[in-house]
Amino acid sequence: MKVAFLGLGAIGEPMAGHLTSDPIELTAWNRSHEKAGAFAAKHSVDSAATPADAVRNAEVVITCLPSSREVMEVYSGETGIASGISKGAIMIDCTSGDPATSKEIAALLAKKDVEFIDAPVSGGVKGAIAGTLTVMCGGSEASIDRARPVLERFGKKIVRCGEIGAGDAVKAMNQALLAVHIWSAGEALAVLARLGVDTRIALDVINGSSGRSNSSENLFTERVIGRAFPRTFKLALLDKDVAIAAEIARDNAVSAPFVELAARLFSEAHEILGEEADHVEAVKVIEERAGVQIS
Numbered sequence: 001m002k003v004a005f006l007g008l009g010a011i012g013e014p015m016a017g018h019l020t021s022d023p024i025e026l027t028a029w030n031r032s033h034e035k036a037g038a039f040a041a042k043h044s045v046d047s048a049a050t051p052a053d054a055v056r057n058a059e060v061v062i063t064c065l066p067s068s069r070e071v072m073e074v075y076s077g078e079t080g081i082a083s084g085i086s087k088g089a090i091m092i093d094c095t096s097g098d099p100a101t102s103k104e105i106a107a108l109l110a111k112k113d114v115e116f117i118d119a120p121v122s123g124g125v126k127g128a129i130a131g132t133l134t135v136m137c138g139g140s141e142a143s144i145d146r147a148r149p150v151l152e153r154f155g156k157k158i159v160r161c162g163e164i165g166a167g168d169a170v171k172a173m174n175q176a177l178l179a180v181h182i183w184s185a186g187e188a189l190a191v192l193a194r195l196g197v198d199t200r201i202a203l204d205v206i207n208g209s210s211g212r213s214n215s216s217e218n219l220f221t222e223r224v225i226g227r228a229f230p231r232t233f234k235l236a237l238l239d240k241d242v243a244i245a246a247e248i249a250r251d252n253a254v255s256a257p258f259v260e261l262a263a264r265l266f267s268e269a270h271e272i273l274g275e276e277a278d279h280v281e282a283v284k285v286i287e288e289r290a291g292v293q294i295s
């Protein structure tokens with residue numbers, strides 16, 4: 001089975017790493033060619049110079065790019081996916097994208113007799129390396145069933161959320177919850193630090209109590225208390241995700257003040273901390289504003 005993978009970023013690279021053995025014949029493409037070359041050499045697979053070359057003759061095309069805007073860019077143009085993709089192929093977009101653009105791309109592909117599913121993932125770089133990602137899919141049952149053998153290479157929980165765009169919508173709302181959890185846990189610990197409470201003890205208590213979250217359990221001990229902020233998932237990407245969530249709420253006339261506030265706070269944090277900051281570093285903005293360091 002010929003598969004093309006486009007976008008060897010922090011999570012794309014380990015995902016693609018699961019697609020390098022039989023019966024899959026992989027071709028990788030990345031904007032910075034040296035990354036694709038190094039990946040191809042390491043895994044003894046092919047790399048291509050352009051998206052069009054990568055997808056030529058591929059039955060399955062996977063994209064994993066920052067946002068739907070880049071997916072549309074890589075799709076279009078003289079050397080884009082559109083000019084190389086074969087009739088009968090399926091495109092799986094693992095980008096955390098927005099439903100409106102996914103529907104637009106799906107409609108363009110349908111004219112070429114190519115199926116599309118949005119299939120954003122969750123589980124972080126660790127989950128990608130372990131092959132245990134959650135994959136939330138939007139598209140027809142038949143398309144998702146067709147994609148499943150490939151998705152199973154890096155995904156453990158593969159779920160159809162609804163029609164095209166539904167995977168993106170579920171992912172955006174998950175990310176809004178992640179943002180709310182990070183910010184609220186940061187605020188709680190900043191207040192406790194100001195009170196003079198040992199925040200390591202406080203976090204341990206919270207993690208044994210009803211205020212705990214995945215963020216407080218799996219991110220805060222190492223990163224906030226331990227002051228190690230490994231760059232696994234960019235703050236810029238979380239900002240993008242929460243903005244999508246807020247837009248979906250607005251477009252559908254649902255009052256969502258928490259999501260709106262999270263979108264504003266993470267946009268501010270992104271502006272303050274820059275493009276390379278990790279998402280958990282947003283806590284540094286809370287600390288700065290409170291005039292206190294949590295640990």
Ligand code: NDP
Pocket residue numbers: 007008009010011012013030031032035064065066067070073074094095096097121122123124125232233234237238241
């Ligand atoms: P990175 O920023 O690490 O990588 C982005 C990738 O997109 C790189 O391959 C980059 O190429 C490429 N790219 C950026 N801009 C363009 C462009 N204009 N045209 C073509 N290629 C481009 O992102 P991640 O791998 O972390 O994230 C990818 C997607 O997965 C995002 O939607 C993110 O929200 C989602 N995600 C990420 C998780 C994580 O833990 N990292 C977890 C779950 C979802 P180049 O190498 O040239 O810069």
